[in-house]
Amino acid sequence: MKKHFRHLIAALALVLPVAAFANSEGPALEKAPINVKDVESLQRGAQIFNNYCLSCHSASYMRYNRLQDLALSETQIKDNLMFATDKIGDTMAVSMDKKEAKDWFGATPPDLTVIARSRGADYLYGYMRGFYRDESRPTGWNNQVFDKVGMPHILWEWQGEQRLETVKNKEGHEEHKLVLVKPGSLTKLENGKADTSEYDKRAADLVNYMVYMSEPSQVKREQIGYVVILFLALVMFPLAYFLKKEYWKDVH
Structure with missing residues (x-):
């Protein structure tokens, strides 16, 4: 018994430093405002996903007719959310050629059906809000959550352009902070300063739908x-x- 206990202590001693190191990497993730019972949010998220994400990414384990669970009629789905097929029972396949996608982005864009289960809602929410201008990158964009990301910021016109600046916090330590330098079409001006609150709502709707899509029956x-x-x-x-x-x- 004592021998097993010593082995357990030794294993924990090895794991804890790794966990602490992992937690120290990257910015702190903000809690994503997820509510898969909010049908209107899911409808908006489905529209954003199908209009923007399906251009490069697939959702090969999700069928279009499953969107009827979101109070959408078959006609609404066909008229507004189907662009790569004419059969409502088909899966959400990507129209882009995989080889061309790899040549353009350096890697084939992954399937997003269960990305919310593998990455987590907080990660996706931070990722969608973490793009900033970086002229050293081939696409001109980088991401605070996913450094050296190959994906361009497809919603930049909504959010605007952010820059990653180094500032000092209250303790005098340097930290990286995203600063909005060019407002987007969804940005409101409050007290003379631009913010991204409207875009954040759209990002939350998109992530909310991706959480739903990863397990539609939840x-x-x-x-x-x-x-x-x-x-x-x-x-x-x-x-x-x-x-x-x-x-x-x-x-x-």
Whole structure:
């Protein structure tokens, strides 16, 4: 027993420094405002995803007709969200040639069906808000969350242009901060200063949809789970209790 305990302590001693190092890398991720029960947000996110992301990325495990779960009719889906196929039962395949995509971006754009499950909503939310101008990059863009990213900022006209500047915090330590230098079409001016709050809402809608897309049945699964728990509590538990009471009555 002591030997196993020592092995466990040794394993933790190796893992903890690695975890601490991983947490220290990159900027702190802000909590993504995700609510997969917000149907309007999911509809807006689906529109952004299908109009912009599907140009290069695929979602090969998601079918167009699944969008009917978001209160969209078949006609609405065909007229507004389908550009690469004419069959509503098809998967969301990318129209771009993979070889050409690799030549242009240096790597084939990944499938995004379950990217929210592999990367996490907070990462995606930070990524969509973390683009900044970097003339040293082939696309002219870099990302605070994904350094040396090959993807250009496809929504830059909405967000505007940001620059990564080095500033000193209250403790006097240097840190990198994104500063908006050219407002986008969604940017509002408050107190004479531009902000990206409107764009952040669009980014949240997009990430919200990607979280939904990674597991479209999660809302229904949770609803079924509540029904099952309620059934167990109101039906099975009393039944088991009275059965136990009847079985043990002669013993007690």
